[in-house]
Amino acid sequence: MWTAITLSAAAMTAIVALRYLASSGFFALVTNRVRPGYHAKLGAQIRRELSWSLASAAIYGVPAGVVAWGWKEHGWTRIYTDWQAYPLWYLPVAPLLFLFAHDTWFYWTHRVMHRPRWFRAMHAVHHASRPPTAWAAMSFHPWEALTGAIVIPALVFLIPIHVAMLGVVLMVMTVMGVTNHMGWEMFPRTLVHSRLGSWLITASHHQRHHEEYKCNYGLYFRFWDRLCRTDRGLSPNA
Numbered sequence: 001m002w003t004a005i006t007l008s009a010a011a012m013t014a015i016v017a018l019r020y021l022a023s024s025g026f027f028a029l030v031t032n033r034v035r036p037g038y039h040a041k042l043g044a045q046i047r048r049e050l051s052w053s054l055a056s057a058a059i060y061g062v063p064a065g066v067v068a069w070g071w072k073e074h075g076w077t078r079i080y081t082d083w084q085a086y087p088l089w090y091l092p093v094a095p096l097l098f099l100f101a102h103d104t105w106f107y108w109t110h111r112v113m114h115r116p117r118w119f120r121a122m123h124a125v126h127h128a129s130r131p132p133t134a135w136a137a138m139s140f141h142p143w144e145a146l147t148g149a150i151v152i153p154a155l156v157f158l159i160p161i162h163v164a165m166l167g168v169v170l171m172v173m174t175v176m177g178v179t180n181h182m183g184w185e186m187f188p189r190t191l192v193h194s195r196l197g198s199w200l201i202t203a204s205h206h207q208r209h210h211e212e213y214k215c216n217y218g219l220y221f222r223f224w225d226r227l228c229r230t231d232r233g234l235s236p237n238a
């Protein structure tokens with residue numbers, strides 16, 4: 001049993017690490033095209049972002065690997081594969097529930113991590129990227145990585161989700177984690193400045209968090225930032 005769990009954890013760690021290298025590598029390449037020179041003089045910082053992110057891959061991989069093993073071997077979790085198991089309308093609702101729950105957890109833990117003592121212990125690593133790059137997507141101190149790593153493995157026990165929709169959640173999580181740090185806005189202005197856009201977090205919103213620290217704490221949605229008056233709008237620099 002322990003061999004199977006260890007193998008599953010190792011496989012997940014490898015998948016998370018490769019997913020990071022592929023997604024951050026891709027958007028770093030695009031950045032070189034769209035913002036030539038953005039990475040100039042950031043070589044040492046990018047090497048640190050890479051090492052912290054690869055360490056985070058193991059911290060994300062282990063709980064994910066254990067839960068994946070339990071799902072396969074013992075039917076743990078509420079992940080389902082039969083399309084008929086829940087009404088069709090529920091398919092797109094589940095990822096929204098996941099994203100909102102993740103966003104809520106992130107917002108409040110993030111605010112705690114901006115208290116001075118917590119900041120030094122857990123969150124300074126992430127803010128050492130000035131300005132952040134696509135490689136900073138998983139650049140977290142191990143304690144901070146742990147707070148992020150438990151979210152999805154815990155939610156799959158609480159909220160039923162089709163395995164394909166879980167894939168959608170992981171894709172949104174990956175793409176937004178990378179693109180929110182790459183220093184420029186890839187979404188069209190018409191979306192970012194629309195009514196819908198005023199509730200969503202993209203690069204120009206998170207860039208402002210990295211510039212001013214005490215605002216824009218959310219992950220996917222601006223709901224909590226707006227409710228708690230911590231939303232300062234978009235950065236003019238992204």
Ligand SMILES: [Zn+2]
Binds near residue numbers: 126
């Ligand atoms: Zn960040």
Ligand SMILES: [Zn+2]
Binds near residue numbers: 110114
């Ligand atoms: Zn922060």
